[in-house]
Amino acid sequence: MSRSRRKRRLPPTPGFAGPATSRAPGDRARRGVEVLIVLMLFAFGLWLSVLYFGQRPVPNSDFPSFVSTAEPLLHGRLPANYKRLPGLGLMVLALSVLMPEPSPALTAGWFLNAMLFPFCLVLLYLLARRWLGAWAVMAPLICAINPWTLGLLIQPIAEIPLWFFVLLSGWLLARRSRWVYAAAGAASLIRYEGVVLIVAALALDVWERRDLRSRIHAVLLAGVAALPMVAWLLLGLAQSRAAAAGGAEGGAAGAAGGYWHLFFRGQSFVPVLHTLWKTTYQVVFTTDISQSGGPVVLTAGLAATGFIAAVVRLVKDRDKPLMGILFFFVAYWLAISLKVGTRDRYIWPLVWLFWMLSLYGWRHLGAWIWRRMNPPAGFASALSGAVAAALAIWLALLVPGLGRLPMYDSGTPLVPFVVVLAALLVAGGRTLLHGWRWVAPDVALVMLLGVMAAHNQHTLAKMLGDGQKDIEFKMLADWYRANAQPGETMVTTLPHMVALWLPSEASLISTDRIGGEDLDGFLADCRRKNVTYIAWDSRLGLARTNSYYKRYGLDRIARLIDPQQLGPYAAQLEFIDRVVHHRLRFINIYRLRSGRDVP
Structure with a gap:
């Protein structure tokens, strides 16, 4: 037997055996905490899905149009209108065969949202933990209770399925999986703007892969993923021209043609940024999103600082997957800014991403400030304890006002308390893993989440109402x-x-x-x-x-x-x-x- 082979068979030296043995339990504990977080997020998402299932009996008036767009395809015919894509309608119709009368399609739409929502929270955590560390769980918890999130959860339209496929695409993009093109292609069949995901994945592949063969392969995959949406666009354009030639009025011709009459007629990029800030930082730090003054300046400053810090860090680190996600953010923002008639709900794929990027920026900005300060030992715990106490007082002042909100749904008042309970569960898991070292920062983060949830309830109560709209x-x-x-x-x-x-x-x-x-x-x-x-x-x-x-x-x-x-x-x-x-x-x-x- 050769000397090298004998050497490979020798048992490890004690110097290496010690750390390996000590790391294994820590790795298992860390893995256990991650599994706990995933299960907790899935359970929380499932609870919200059940709580709000059918909360609004009359859906958004766009819902029947999504279904009617897909119905002719199942009978081998082309639709009369290409304004909407068939992806959502096909999923709803596939599920509707399992649903009861009198409105199986509507019930299927609610069920689709309820089924995908828990997976959205889990995917957001799995995507965010790479850049946010142990407290990546903050991002899905904040997004889960967002009034716009829950307002879309009760509406069987495109946004929750689109969110799922955007998150799935982002997760696959971060893992550098070629399956990202399949997920992005599915997103592009729900809303036209979903094609930006295909472009982002292709741009990252071309940038990252140096050999010509790999780049050609990426281009082919992107082409296959975009083909159904491109075919739909071309059919819509042909029908639009036929309608115009036949004397149809501009509105009717545009409706037949789908997206073309809406694009490049947007008014400005600024309203989209305003809505993005309103649906993220302002809603969790103010009780009235229509107010002005100091809170507006403060929340706008927090949002801008975190996002700019994230961009600076990205440029410095050249983190390619996150830069691909940032590319999607910018391209999607440009797309919906150029589109006329953009509504708040169209911006939702950017809301969770804005939270993730800004939290990433604040994480690294805080670490940079901490290194510059070089504080003495124990200062971090003392500062975290003081912040936790201040936030606890703030939360105590907010809680009495929650009882005066017009909560029509019996479960809605429980939402902030369940969120805090979920955060405490994560903090408890971290304490078991790391001991008491991070208790003070964890308690401060739990209190911060409580303050955000309490503010959030004010807008949530107004947006959901009694569920009887229309x-x-x-x-x-x-x-x-x-x-x-x-x-x-x-x-x-x-x-x-x-x-x-x-x-x-x-x-x-x-x-x-x-x-x-x-x-x-x-x-x-x-x-x-x-x-x-x-x-x-x-x-x-x-x-x-x-x-x-x-x-x-x-x-x-x-x-x-x-x-x-x-x-x-x-x-x-x-x-x-x-x-x-x-x-x-x-x-x-x-x-x-x-x-x-x-x-």
């Missing part, structure tokens, strides 16, 4: 089911919404599909289309400045707000019922008299 349209569906005869047609501004609770044979027409320049022309076209009922709703009927008010031509039927104001049209219209949610949200229902019934 409930009058479900009441209208109930009325139609109980009173309409087979074949009777109703006109309403949200036929796709009302249809969620009705059988497929129900006959509904959108208000904007009825022609006529005034009420006379409107009623004449209703007769031509064999309409029986006209439903006037205050949701849009009172929103005279809303763009849909003019698009639907609601000025033509403004008289229908009050049955007493019908005047000469009382001979043609019979007021038969009103469904009421509250004083400002109601629907008037009229029967259109047939020609022989008109006096």
